[in-house]
Amino acid sequence: MEHILIKILGAIATFILAFIVGMTYGGVVRKITARVHNRLGPPFYQNFIDALKLFSKKTAIHHGVMHFLGPAFLMVSSVVSLMFVPVLIPGGDSWYNSWFSNMIYDGDLIFLIYIMVFGSLGMALGAGQTGNPNSSIGITRGLSQMVGYEIPWVLALVSLMLMYKTTSIVDFINVQQETGTWLMFANPFAFIAGLFALMGMFHYSPFDIIGAPAELASGPVSENGGKFLFTMMSSGSVFSFVKLTLFVDIFMGGASNLVVLVIKTFTLYMIPVLYGIVSHRYRTEQAVTFFWKWPLFFGLLAVLYAVL
């Protein structure tokens, strides 16, 4: 009984951490974008204010059951994938380490590849029922782009699975602890392919074709306001934390305490953000063909490197 209570409290603590870190990163990104534009920019806690405002708005939108379930699917997908990703190195020395070992021994990379797509598909169903043409176009674009970046992403992970004959994330962390080499150096091609895929996953420019406000009126979320948008915003923050942590776990040796985690994830996050600020937006077919050229090439190279 006590064991289960600790697990539940740990899960809540992990969620709160992911929420706070994800939202703060979002605010810091807005600040950095503003500074690049030579503006003052909003304060770094602006996203929290926005979330509170969205939550305190009344919501009188009804488009059917699936429309209500769409944001819920997003949230479920984010939280479930958060539970299976090791936030800190298991068995590390910091006193709060046991809080974040949620269900990390029960899942593996193949499960995560599936569950990370689940939210987008649920959102696609929900946005499809709103009947807004912008939503439908946004979904088409999003799913096309997903077809693009999932292939290098899976190839990068498969190459690592072939290299170390395991699918467990904990095993990857342990390998890096034992050999002392991060996997981004042990298999650099997989890291490059994975990095391209990560840029696609974050939907910053040049891959922001889904929610392009000037073309599509923010795409799939165009019919959602108030509490719907709050749910999506918070699940998006949690999900970006999940993606960054997973990437740090697999390629950058995990993190032994929260400070290291924040430093590593923030450094990683800056790659898509800073590239996104100075770049234009691709069209859908340009984005897909981009992913099927160099990232795919590096992904295949990573698999070859792992096999040979």
Added chain:
Amino acid sequence: MYNDKNSQKIVDIIQNYARKHSLWVLAYGTGCGAIEIAPTMTSRYDAERLGIRGAATPRQADVLLITGYLTVKTVKRVVRVYEQMQDPKYVIGFGSCTINGGMYYDSYNTINLLDRYLPVDVYINGCMPRPEAVIQGFVKLQELISQGKANGAAKYKENLEWYKANQKKIAPKWFERAPEYNW
């Protein structure tokens, strides 16, 4: 009658703080006024430092910014857009045209006073108002929100019949066929 500063609870104060510092603007660019929105939002005047941000659709927006004159044709759409926004919502009338018709005061197809058709919280006068004036208008709206006085949406719901009658006067066929409230 509407809640004032003295009747605010702690919850209201917190919510009003959030509402005040996070205004998502749907700029309805009807007239020439939309040209002043771009400099207000970009580097030189940078409205985002006050938490003012553009929203893409009426569902996500808090503030409806009517930039310029409204013809009978655009009033139909503006009313629909306003009713699709989620509470609490605010309207800013931008430029002389929304106050007294401006240079179109004697036009046969332009409305003269926006407040007869939609509840306006803040007017920004001028033709054109400069970005400083626009930001001043937003700051005024923020003050009203924090005092709990920006009650345009509640006013619209209470006096719905009056507003609807006014709307029907200018475009009878359209507004009689339209639903009573566009959700």
